[in-house]
Amino acid sequence: MTWDWKVFLNDDGGGRTYLEWMMTAWGWTLSVAIASWVVAMIFGSLMGTLRTLPNSPWLVRLGNVWVELFRNIPLLVQIFLWYFVVPKMFPAMKDVPGFVLVVLALGFFTSARIAEQVRAGVQALPRGQRYAGMALGFSTVQTYRYVILPMAFRIIMPPLTSESMNLLKNSSVAFAVSIAELTMFAMQAQEETSRGIEIYIAVTALYAISAFAVNRLMALVEKKMQIPGLIVVGATGGGH
Amino acid sequence: MFGFDLTFFNWDILSRFVINGFLFSVQLTVIATLGGIVLGTLLALMRLSGSKLLAVPATIYVNGMRSIPLVMVILWFFLLVPTIIGRPIGAELSATITFIAFEAAYFSEIVRAGIQSISRGQVNAGRALGMTYGQNMRLIILPQAFRNMVPVLLTQTIILFQDTSLVYAIGAYDLLKGFTTAGKIYGRPEESYLLAAVVYFVLCYSLSWMVKRLNNRIAIIR
Numbered sequence: 001m002t003w004d005w006k007v008f009l010n011d012d013g014g015g016r017t018y019l020e021w022m023m024t025a026w027g028w029t030l031s032v033a034i035a036s037w038v039v040a041m042i043f044g045s046l047m048g049t050l051r052t053l054p055n056s057p058w059l060v061r062l063g064n065v066w067v068e069l070f071r072n073i074p075l076l077v078q079i080f081l082w083y084f085v086v087p088k089m090f091p092a093m094k095d096v097p098g099f100v101l102v103v104l105a106l107g108f109f110t111s112a113r114i115a116e117q118v119r120a121g122v123q124a125l126p127r128g129q130r131y132a133g134m135a136l137g138f139s140t141v142q143t144y145r146y147v148i149l150p151m152a153f154r155i156i157m158p159p160l161t162s163e164s165m166n167l168l169k170n171s172s173v174a175f176a177v178s179i180a181e182l183t184m185f186a187m188q189a190q191e192e193t194s195r196g197i198e199i200y201i202a203v204t205a206l207y208a209i210s211a212f213a214v215n216r217l218m219a220l221v222e223k224k225m226q227i228p229g230l231i232v233v234g235a236t237g238g239g240h
Numbered sequence: 241m242f243g244f245d246l247t248f249f250n251w252d253i254l255s256r257f258v259i260n261g262f263l264f265s266v267q268l269t270v271i272a273t274l275g276g277i278v279l280g281t282l283l284a285l286m287r288l289s290g291s292k293l294l295a296v297p298a299t300i301y302v303n304g305m306r307s308i309p310l311v312m313v314i315l316w317f318f319l320l321v322p323t324i325i326g327r328p329i330g331a332e333l334s335a336t337i338t339f340i341a342f343e344a345a346y347f348s349e350i351v352r353a354g355i356q357s358i359s360r361g362q363v364n365a366g367r368a369l370g371m372t373y374g375q376n377m378r379l380i381i382l383p384q385a386f387r388n389m390v391p392v393l394l395t396q397t398i399i400l401f402q403d404t405s406l407v408y409a410i411g412a413y414d415l416l417k418g419f420t421t422a423g424k425i426y427g428r429p430e431e432s433y434l435l436a437a438v439v440y441f442v443l444c445y446s447l448s449w450m451v452k453r454l455n456n457r458i459a460i461i462r
Contacts, residue, residue, distance in 0.1 A: 071448075072445045081437055171309075176409075183309065190319070207307070208307045
């Protein structure tokens with residue numbers, strides 16, 4: 001087998017090279033991932049927090065239903081639901097662009113996983129933290145804002161990092177509703193050029209680079225937010 | 241409600257379009273879980289062997305697989321396997337091979353964590369009894385490790401079952417495809433997506449509920 005990397009300089013029939021097309025597709029992948037990440041973080045933090053509230057059984061139930069609903073349906077099916085079913089149910093959503101619908105699908109899907117992590121992070125804190133907030137005369141909101149959540153988020157940075165990388169990888173499922181992202185490019189360019197291996201290698205490399213960048217970025221945030229001596233993650237239980 | 245008509249989905253349509261797809265999804269999940277656990281255990285043992293010659297390739301394989309989207313892995317295998325074996329293969333067979341290879345990477349991380357959760361004292365006890373490495377693994381470490389891993393392995397299997405829907409990328413006939421095919425033929429695509437979502441939800445929710453119960457029981461035993 002011979003390599004033919006020049007395939008990326010060929011015209012795709014629309015006045016641009018395959019390389020330019022791939023870079024645009026990479027941009028779409030990153031846009032979908034970043035926008036979904038914002039949605040996932042907002043709803044994940046909110047729902048995860050609701051599930052830990054001490055005296056609001058209905059809000060806890062709402063959080064639980066949210067998580068179970070978005071966690072137990074495959075992402076691809078959820079994307080189809082947002083793309084085909086939701087606009088039919090609510091005619092007002094007919095003019096919403098496909099990009100937004102995919103972002104909502106991927107964002108809500110990931111929010112269920114993040115909510116689970118936030119809940120675990122809050123519950124990992126000693127109960128005394130909550131009492132300390134109450135003893136200071138904080139309201140529930142203030143206790144969460146100033147005492148519990150700042151610590152919980154620091155605890156869950158490692159799983160949050162891997163979930164962010166998962167989100168980037170999951171953005172590839174957007175190909176199913178023809179979002180012009182990397183996987184869509186890979187499938188179409190493979191068919192048009194018959195140089196599948198070169199195309200796939202390039203696309204795979206871009207995914208790996210992006211995932212690595214997410215990993216480094218989250219590590220940077222984790223380091224910046226670190227409070228020395230406050231929480232030691234992963235350094236316990238070393239002695240057998 | 242909302243202009244949907246779900247009544248057209250009768251037993252006839254289910255048995256003609258959906259059952260076959262459902263059976264393939266289940267079959268794919270079971271084969272990939274078993275194959276993935278076997279291959280994943282091998283990979284984990286390679287990484288823990290202490291020999292660089294074994295550990296480095298296994299590490300590259302596991303981290304490589306885990307940094308690529310599953311859809312791309314599915315596309316890769318669909319492109320490469322026929323080139324390697326020299327004849328075209330069906331989407332279903334290609335999907336099966338892909339999922340075993342892909343899940344092996346994830347299962348190997350679970351198995352590795354499981355083995356590492358067994359205390360050093362157990363390893364030393366086995367060696368003090370004069371057991372070889374293989375005997376020690378087979379008789380002392382792995383049985384305990386697998387019992388600790390059962391809930392995580394089952395959770396991974398539920399995720400795997402959801403992921404099987406991604407064979408959509410190469411057109412294999414799974415549960416989702418069964419619904420969409422019926423929806424297309426009868427001109428009811430939206431309803432078929434909705435029903436597919438309900439079926440996946442009911443299956444995955446009941447499975448994860450059972451895993452949660454099992455988890456509680458195991459927790460008491462420990």
